[in-house]
Each structure stands twice: as structure tokens, then as C-alpha cells.
Amino acid sequence: MNTKKPTAKSQMPNASRYELVIGLEVHVELKTESKMFCGCSADYFGQEPNSHTCPVCLGLPGAIPVPNKKAIEWCIMIAQALNCRILNNSKFDRKNYFYPDLSKGYQISQYDEPFGLGGYIEVYEEEGSRKLKKIGVTRVHMEEDTGKLTHADGASLIDFNRSGVPLVEIVTEPDFDSAYQVTQYLQKLQQIVRYLRVSNADMEKGNMRLEPNISLAVSDLGLGVSKKNQAPNAKRQLPPYKVEVKNINSFRFVAKAIETEEKRQAEILDRGETPAQETRGWNEAKNTTVSQRLKEEANDYRYFPEPDIPPIIITGNEISNIKNQIPELPDAKQKRFESEYSLSAYDTEILTREIDMADYFEQAVKDGSKHNITPKQIANYIINKKVKTDETVPAELIELIKATLQTTEVDESELNKAIVEALTANPKAVEDYKSGKVQIIGFLIGKVRAQLPPGSSVTGLKEAIEEALK
Amino acid sequence: MTSQKDFMRLNELTIKEAITGLNDKKFTSVEITQACLDQIEKLNPDLNVFLTISKHAIQHAEVADQMRADGIKLPLLGIPIAHKDMYMTKGLRTTAASKVLENHVPQYDATAVAKLNKAGAVTLGKVNHDAWAHGGSGENSDFGPTKNPWSTDYVPGGSSSGSAAAVAANMTIAASGTDTGGSIRQPASFTNTVGLKPTYGLVSRYGIIAMASSLDTIGHFTKTVEDAAIYLNVTAGNDPLDATTTQNDIPNYTKDLNLGVKGLKIGLPKEYFAMGMDPEIKKNIEQVAKQYESLGAEIVDISLPHTEYGLAVYYIIQPSEVSSNLARYDGIRYGNDRSSFGDEAIRRIILGTFTLSAGYYDAYYKKAMQVRTLIRHDFESAFKQVDAIISPVSPTPPWKIGDRVDDPLKMYLSDVYTVIANLAGIPGLAIPSGFIGDLPTGFQILGPQFSESMLFRIGKAYEDTQERRVLAVRG
Numbered sequence: 001m002n003t004k005k006p007t008a009k010s011q012m013p014n015a016s017r018y019e020l021v022i023g024l025e026v027h028v029e030l031k032t033e034s035k036m037f038c039g040c041s042a043d044y045f046g047q048e049p050n051s052h053t054c055p056v057c058l059g060l061p062g063a064i065p066v067p068n069k070k071a072i073e074w075c076i077m078i079a080q081a082l083n084c085r086i087l088n089n090s091k092f093d094r095k096n097y098f099y100p101d102l103s104k105g106y107q108i109s110q111y112d113e114p115f116g117l118g119g120y121i122e123v124y125e126e127e128g129s130r131k132l133k134k135i136g137v138t139r140v141h142m143e144e145d146t147g148k149l150t151h152a153d154g155a156s157l158i159d160f161n162r163s164g165v166p167l168v169e170i171v172t173e174p175d176f177d178s179a180y181q182v183t184q185y186l187q188k189l190q191q192i193v194r195y196l197r198v199s200n201a202d203m204e205k206g207n208m209r210l211e212p213n214i215s216l217a218v219s220d221l222g223l224g225v226s227k228k229n230q231a232p233n234a235k236r237q238l239p240p241y242k243v244e245v246k247n248i249n250s251f252r253f254v255a256k257a258i259e260t261e262e263k264r265q266a267e268i269l270d271r272g273e274t275p276a277q278e279t280r281g282w283n284e285a286k287n288t289t290v291s292q293r294l295k296e297e298a299n300d301y302r303y304f305p306e307p308d309i310p311p312i313i314i315t316g317n318e319i320s321n322i323k324n325q326i327p328e329l330p331d332a333k334q335k336r337f338e339s340e341y342s343l344s345a346y347d348t349e350i351l352t353r354e355i356d357m358a359d360y361f362e363q364a365v366k367d368g369s370k371h372n373i374t375p376k377q378i379a380n381y382i383i384n385k386k387v388k389t390d391e392t393v394p395a396e397l398i399e400l401i402k403a404t405l406q407t408t409e410v411d412e413s414e415l416n417k418a419i420v421e422a423l424t425a426n427p428k429a430v431e432d433y434k435s436g437k438v439q440i441i442g443f444l445i446g447k448v449r450a451q452l453p454p455g456s457s458v459t460g461l462k463e464a465i466e467e468a469l470k
Numbered sequence: 471m472t473s474q475k476d477f478m479r480l481n482e483l484t485i486k487e488a489i490t491g492l493n494d495k496k497f498t499s500v501e502i503t504q505a506c507l508d509q510i511e512k513l514n515p516d517l518n519v520f521l522t523i524s525k526h527a528i529q530h531a532e533v534a535d536q537m538r539a540d541g542i543k544l545p546l547l548g549i550p551i552a553h554k555d556m557y558m559t560k561g562l563r564t565t566a567a568s569k570v571l572e573n574h575v576p577q578y579d580a581t582a583v584a585k586l587n588k589a590g591a592v593t594l595g596k597v598n599h600d601a602w603a604h605g606g607s608g609e610n611s612d613f614g615p616t617k618n619p620w621s622t623d624y625v626p627g628g629s630s631s632g633s634a635a636a637v638a639a640n641m642t643i644a645a646s647g648t649d650t651g652g653s654i655r656q657p658a659s660f661t662n663t664v665g666l667k668p669t670y671g672l673v674s675r676y677g678i679i680a681m682a683s684s685l686d687t688i689g690h691f692t693k694t695v696e697d698a699a700i701y702l703n704v705t706a707g708n709d710p711l712d713a714t715t716t717q718n719d720i721p722n723y724t725k726d727l728n729l730g731v732k733g734l735k736i737g738l739p740k741e742y743f744a745m746g747m748d749p750e751i752k753k754n755i756e757q758v759a760k761q762y763e764s765l766g767a768e769i770v771d772i773s774l775p776h777t778e779y780g781l782a783v784y785y786i787i788q789p790s791e792v793s794s795n796l797a798r799y800d801g802i803r804y805g806n807d808r809s810s811f812g813d814e815a816i817r818r819i820i821l822g823t824f825t826l827s828a829g830y831y832d833a834y835y836k837k838a839m840q841v842r843t844l845i846r847h848d849f850e851s852a853f854k855q856v857d858a859i860i861s862p863v864s865p866t867p868p869w870k871i872g873d874r875v876d877d878p879l880k881m882y883l884s885d886v887y888t889v890i891a892n893l894a895g896i897p898g899l900a901i902p903s904g905f906i907g908d909l910p911t912g913f914q915i916l917g918p919q920f921s922e923s924m925l926f927r928i929g930k931a932y933e934d935t936q937e938r939r940v941l942a943v944r945g
Contacts, residue, residue: 055677060578061558061564061799062556062679064683064713066713103798105794106794106797158802302793302823302827302828303826304790307682307683307684308675308713308714309713310713
């Protein structure tokens with residue numbers, strides 16, 4: 001018999017009875033030339049299996065690791081970009097466990113002295129809201145990737161090309177309370193490591209892997225675990241269990257997995273039970289999570305300091321040198337674009353999504369200023385025309401924009417005359433255009449314009465030249 | 471060195487004598503190598519020293535002779551050596567004296583092996599030891615115990631049992647070893663050979679099967695102190711493949727050999743005498759101290775207050791690291807599976823897994839590391855008072871094969887004087903200091919980190935007062 005008295009709350013839909021409590025572990029694979037602890041190429045994707053291996057990453061008898069300085073610097077750079085404090089004294093540790101893809105029987109990782117501690121990323125609290133929320137970054141540490149297992153025809157094959165590729169693990173506090181916050185965080189993290197040019201952070205290729213820990217806290221009438229009535233920044237009391245979800249390889253699926261888990265756990269809680277602490281796998285085909293391992297089977301990793309690698313001492317100078325290499329990051333850039341160029345948040349979000357686009361925009365602003373083209377006009381053109389930064393250089397872009405802006409009508413015969421003159425005077429450009437270098441049109445627009453009276457404008461100048469070139 | 475009789479004994483030469491003779495064209499490397507191979511053939515069935523004999527030794531000796539004829543000068547050109555079977559030797563079976571790696575043929579050379587090869591040494595083969603270097607008697611080898619050439623009922627010490635026996639029995643001119651808690655110094659003192667345990671980080675560990683990575687040191691066995699210095703000149707120095715190797719410039723270790731001990735202060739740690747050493751051993755070390763005094767050194771009583779914790783600390787840190795280092799032998803990619811591990815390896819894996827487990831780490835491993843720091847400090851303050859320390863190597867003379875196999879704890883206790891040098895990372899040099907009955911004994915000289923030149927100098931001064939006793943050719 002169910003003795004649980006129905007309350008007003010319990011009759012409400014699940015979503016309002018419980019609050020999501022989510023923490024994230026994200027692994028980012030660095031794109032260093034060599035692996036973390038040996039000289040093998042770290043570029044394993046699509047390579048012949050076991051072609052990028054040596055005694056060290058194969059874990060052969062007698063082989064010992066030598067850490068990759070560049071990878072450590074990049075890890076520290078990521079940690080600093082995520083507002084972490086960098087430890088002056090750090091070290092590597094061994095995480096001992098057995099798995100066929102783990103060549104040494106332990107993974108070299110960092111346990112109690114990670115390179116970075118106590119950072120954050122800001123996300124919008126709710127969709128449509130501009131209210132920011134800080135997601136705490138607990139730690140940023142360096143470790144090595146494992147080999148890759150393939151199961152086929154009743155056999156298991158191991159490819160060690162990935163063994164020892166540098167991985168940075170970024171762990172958050174359980175600060176997320178919606179899939180929306182999680183998705184934003186992940187996009188921002190991806191954007192930041194791409195800005196730093198330290199990882200491709202491509203989910204599909206496994207450069208970026210994520211594991212959410214999901215649980216539900218009971219709201220208000222529950223056991224006082226709600227955050228809603230607590231003072232801001234108060235440490236929220238965590239549910240007595242958590243469910244780790246693995247095998248998620250896209251941002252879309254992380255939202256789906258959270259949704260699925262929220263529903264599944266709510267049903268268990270509704271029955272008055274506590275969901276099991278376990279690891280579940282995201283099953284893409286079934287669109288659900290499946291239990292993989294219960295807590296009882298959890299590993300004791302027997303961490304201890306890696307004796308093959310001396311402690312890492314990072315001086316204040318080294319920390320600031322690495323910091324100086326960090327470019328302006330998306331949040332700061334977006335804010336600056338908004339104020340410096342008087343752009344909307346919508347525009348600046350798009351323009352700063354990738355660092356190459358942001359740089360391109362700023363170069364175009366510089367070029368445009370000589371021609372009285374405003375940043376807003378450039379932003380509009382780039383966004384509306386979906387300009388590809390690798391096809392049109394900023395100077396050409398300005399010419400294209402100028403062409404669209406010329407509205408003072410020029411007499412058609414005068415225009416045709418100018419076009420003919422410009423084309424005749426520049427046979428090389430014409431030839432280039434005809435052989436497919438269509439971006440030369442920007443140059444020809446400039447030449448035609450030079451034939452016209454100053455200040456005059458033409459609608460469809462570009463089209464007219466294109467017509468003449470046919 | 472021209473008579474037929476002398477020719478027969480080329481295997482008894484020291485490195486120094488061999489190089490001199492080779493340079494003077496008195497004999498060839500092929501002849502020395504053959505003499506060693508003959509001795510191996512003669513004695514190996516009885517002593518069980520070599521696990522694998524290189525088929526290419528003579529061929530390599532021929533190359534060395536040709537190089538010498540071509541005027542090429544290398545520090546060990548044409549000198550036959552044997553390697554402890556913990557050293558990776560490309561193409562030459564390397565077993566760790568364990569059934570697990572019974573058929574393992576390495577794909578690469580250890581850095582020390584590569585350096586010795588580059589210096590012209592000729593590899594005779596691979597020698598026996600306690601499996602995975604776990605032990606102090608050689609009896610833990612999965613391929614049977616090695617016998618002490620001076621009296622075959624007795625152990626030659628361990629773990630580098632085969633290396634010590636090979637040098638003592640003149641099956642080789644020199645041999646490599648590893649010392650994690652005394653595995654070079656103790657068998658050296660049991661076999662009348664010179665054994666060097668270098669400073670941690672002086673010789674690369676790359677390519678040498680790891681026992682306990684923070685304690686493992688890569689040293690060697692020779693017939694004289696001078697040979698030990700010549701050998702170390704080849705193996706010492708930074709290795710980009712071992713992050714724990716020194717960046718220091720390496721001196722010429724033969725330079726200070728004959729400076730003598732006049733004016734040096736040599737310490738005798740009082741704690742060592744309070745630990746129940748065999749009276750013969752005590753007499754022996756007192757005789758050594760007296761000898762040094764007569765050579766002009768000042769003997770100073772010193773204190774190493776944390777000595778009593780040495781064994782406890784060692785037998786926590788070492789099995790902890792062992793348990794992790796042996797994890798890769800999972801039978802998936804090479805070697806036999808875990809059922810091939812012997813009792814001692816299993817004992818250490820279990821001990822180490824326990825001491826690293828959640829909830830026990832702080833009480834065992836972490837605490838042991840803290841005490842290890844105190845032991846290091848003991849030596850740091852001692853070396854403010856004295857230039858070096860002398861002590862016995864083993865609290866007892868060699869014991870009979872089989873006497874201690876059922877009592878692992880008693881076996882562990884015999885490491886009492888040696889483990890602390892490994893915990894402190896300092897060098898130790900074992901020097902023969904006579905015989906107790908039929909069996910050799912020796913003492914060790916300990917010095918500050920990277921003081922190998924000083925140890926050789928002090929060792930040579932004593933050695934010069936003794937007649938070198940060569941094992942009589944048997945059979």
C-alpha cells in the first residue's frame with residue numbers, strides 16, 4: 001500500500017516538482033603535433049591502425065613517459081581562458097584500472113593537483129533572458145587518451161594510434177538546472193578552445209566528449225534541497241545520487257539525454273524511490289539511456305603520484321606568458337563589438353562565433369572606414385549574404401558593399417561606356433574572371449567606379465558588369 | 471699476456487686490462503669473447519646464470535676487432551658484457567626472469583643498452599635474477615635460482631644474482647644490473663665483485679623493466695672500482711626519453727680515482743650497529759674503518775635517526791609502485807597471462823594494491839612518502855658533517871639456498887642497510903672487503919647525490935690495500 005499522501009505539489013506535472021541538477025565532465029583533445037608522452041604523431045583520425053605507435057604509447061616493458069610541454073601550456077591556457085587559478089606546483093598521477101584499450105594498465109592523469117582550479121563560464125539563465133549565470137568550473141586537468149576498441153566478427157581489435165593523445169578534462173560544479181544552460185555552456189566551451197586554436201573540438205570526430213551527471217532535487221516541499229528559496233550563491237544541497245550518461249556525441253543528444261533522464265528519474269521519485277547511482281549510456285537508435293554500470297561496480301582507481309614524471313613547477317612568469325597568448329575571447333569580443341561598432345547582440349553573437357569571422361569583420365571595418373562604409377552595413381552584408389571568409393577578402397567585400405549602396409542613378413549609356421572602358425583596360429582581370437576566378441569582380445567594380453563621376457552611384461553595378469562579361 | 475696459459479684466462483681480465491691488451495694487440499675481442507663463452511658453457515649448467523646467450527656475440531666481437539684495426543676508438547670497444555634480463559635488448563629475448571615474458575623478444579633497446587652498444591661493448595647474453603627484480607637471493611627467478619660461484623650451496627644475493635655470479639665466475643668482463651633496494655650492492659658483496667648503484671636519475675631507466683619507478687636505479691657489476699668508473703662514463707647522463715634523468719654535466723669518473731682519502735671525513739652510522747648485525751659482519755666493517763683511518767681519513771660517528779623506518783617505508787612504496795607497473799602484463803598483447811606470475815610478484819601486487827586503495831592511501835603510501843622525505847633529510851644533514859658514509863651491505867653473510875624461501879619477511883629484513891639509499895636517491899658503491907669462511911663479504915660507501923667520483927675515489931683507496939682474489943678455474 002502506498003502511504004504517501006498526495007499533496008498539491010505531487011499532482012503537478014513532474015517538471016515543476018523537481019529541479020534538474022547537472023554537472024558536466026568534458027574531454028577536449030588537443031591538436032598538438034605529438035602525443036602527450038611520446039614523439040608519435042597525435043593525428044590519428046583515419047590513419048592506418050597502429051601506425052602511429054611506439055614503445056611508450058604501446059606500454060611496452062621498460063617504456064616510460066616524457067610529458068609534452070606544448071600540451072601542458074595549452075592545458076594551462078584553457079584553464080586561464082576559463083578563469084581558473086593556476087597552481088604553481090602541479091603533478092601527474094596514475095589512475096589505475098584495467099581495460100584492453102589502456103596499454104599500461106593505468107592512465108596518466110592529474111588527481112589532487114590539477115593545472116587549473118576554480119573557474120567559470122557565463123551562460124544565460126533562461127532562453128530569451130539576458131540574465132547571466134556563472135557555471136563553476138571545478139578543475140581543468142591534463143591526461144592522456146586511450147586506444148580504441150573495435151568489435152567485429154566475434155573479435156575485438158585494438159588500435160593504439162589514439163593511445164597517449166593529449167586530453168584536457170574540464171569538470172564543472174553541479175550548477176546547471178536546464179538543458180538550455182548545458183547546451184550554451186558546451187557551445188561556449190567549444191568556441192573558446194577553437195579561439196585558442198588548441199583543439200578542433202569536433203564532437204563527431206571525438207575531439208570533444210561530454211558526460212553529464214544528472215539528478216533531480218525535490219522542490220520546495222521536499223527535503224530542503226531546493227535552491228530556489230536559498231540565498232544566491234548558497235551551496236545547494238545535492239540529491240543523494242547521480243546518474244552519469246556516456247556515449248553522447250552531439251549537443252543535440254545531450255539535450256535529449258537530459259530530457260529523457262529527467263522523465264525517467266521523476267517517475268522513480270514519484271514512486272517514492274531513489275534512482276540508482278549508476279552510469280548509463282545514451283542509445284541513439286532507441287533515443288533513450290541504458291544502464292551500463294552500477295555504483296557498486298565502480299572502480300577504486302588507486303591514484304598515486306606518477307613517479308616517472310617529476311612534479312611540474314610553473315612560475316608566475318610562465319603563467320603570465322601563457323596568459324598573454326590568449327586572444328580576446330568571445331564574450332569580451334562580443335561586448336566590445338556591441339559598444340565599439342554599435343551592433344546588436346544578435347549581430348555580434350554571429351560575428352564572434354568563430355575567431356576567423358570576427359577577425360575578418362574587423363579587417364573589413366578598417367577597410368570600410370576609408371569608404372564611409374559603417375560597421376553596421378558590413379555586419380548586415382556579412383550576415384544577410386552569408387559571406388564566406390575564405391572566398392572574398394575584406395577589401396573585395398567593401399567593394400561589393402559599395403556597389404550595393406550606390407543608389408544615385410548613373411545614365412545607362414554612361415555606365416556601359418565606363419564598363420567597356422574598364423574591361424578593355426583590364427584584359428587580365430577579364431580573363432581571370434572567365435576562367436573562374438569570380439572574386440576578381442570586386443577589382444573590376446573598383447575600376448568601373450573610377451570611370452564614373454565621383455559620388456555617383458549605380459543600382460546593380462555588379463550585375464551590369466557580370467552581364468557585360470558574359 | 472702471451473703465454474697459452476694467460477690466453478686461456480682472457481675472461482678473467484678487467485675492462486681496463488682488456489682495453490690495454492686490445493690496444494697493444496696482445497689479443498683480440500674475438501678471443502676474449504670466446505673465452506667468456508667457453509666459461510659460460512662450462513659453468514652455466516651448474517650456476518644457472520645465463521638465460522639467453524646471444525648468437526651474435528662472436529660476430530659483434532669481429533666487428534669490434536675490425537673497427538679497432540680501422541683506428542676507431544671507443545671506450546668499451548670489444549669488451550664482452552652481460553645484461554640483467556630486465557634490460558630491453560632489441561631482437562634478444564628479455565624475460566624479466568618471469569614466465570610471463572618467457573618468449574618476449576623486444577622491439578627496442580634500453581637507452582643504457584644503446585649507449586653501451588655505441589661504446590663498442592659486445593653483448594654475450596642475458597642473465598638471471600629474481601623475477602621482476604623482486605628478491606634478495608635470486609631464488610625468486612621463474613627459471614631457477616642462480617648459485618653463488620664461491621660455494622654453490624649458497625645464494626649469490628639478489629635480485630641481480632646472475633649479473634653478480636657472471637662477473638664473479640669470469641663468465642663476462644662486466645655486467646649490468648638494477649638496484650631498487652639493494653639489488654646490485656648486496657649480490658656484489660656476496661660474490662666479491664664491485665657493484666655500483668648510481669644516484670637516482672644519473673642513468674636512464676628508459677627501456678629497463680620498471681620495478682618501483684621512484685626507487686629503480688641502473689648500475690653495474692665489475693671486477694674493480696676503476697672498471698665501474700669506466701662503465702659509468704658510458705651510461706651516465708641525460709636521456710630525453712627519461713624525464714627523471716639529470717641535466718647535469720657528467721664528469722670523467724676515472725679522473726679522481728687515485729686521489730686517496732687523506733683528510734676525508736667518513737661517517738659510521740650508529741643506528742646500523744644497533745640493528746643486530748652478524749658479529750663477523752661487524753668485525754669486517756670495523757676492519758674497513760680502521761683501514762681508512764690508517765690511510766689518513768677521519769672516521770666520524772654519525773646518526774641517521776630515521777633509519778629504523780627505512781624497511782617499513784620501502785615495503786610500502788615499492789609494492790605500491792610494483793602493483794601499478796605490473797598492470798601492463800595483462801596477457802593481451804604479448805607474453806603469457808597473469809596466471810604465470812610467481813608467488814613473490816603476486817604477494818607484492820596484492821600488498822601494493824591494498825596500500826594504494828581508497829581509505830588506505832593516506833595511512834600507508836602518503837605517510838611512507840612523508841617519512842621518505844625525513845630519511846632524505848637525515849642524509850642531507852649527515853653529509854654536512856662527512857664526505858661519505860660506510861656501512862655493511864647485508865646484516866649477514868650469504869645464506870644457503872632454500873633457507874629463507876618460506877619466510878618472506880626474513881628475506882625482506884636482509885635489505886635493511888640498502889633500501890635507505892634508494893629512498894634517499896643517493897649513490898652507493900659496494901666494495902669487496904674479504905671473506906667470511908668461504909664466502910665473500912663487502913661494504914658499501916654512500917655519498918650525497920651525484921657524488922659518484924668521490925665514492926670511486928674512496929672505494930679505490932681501500933681496494934688498493936687488498937689483493938684481488940679471482941675465483942679459481944674449476945672443472
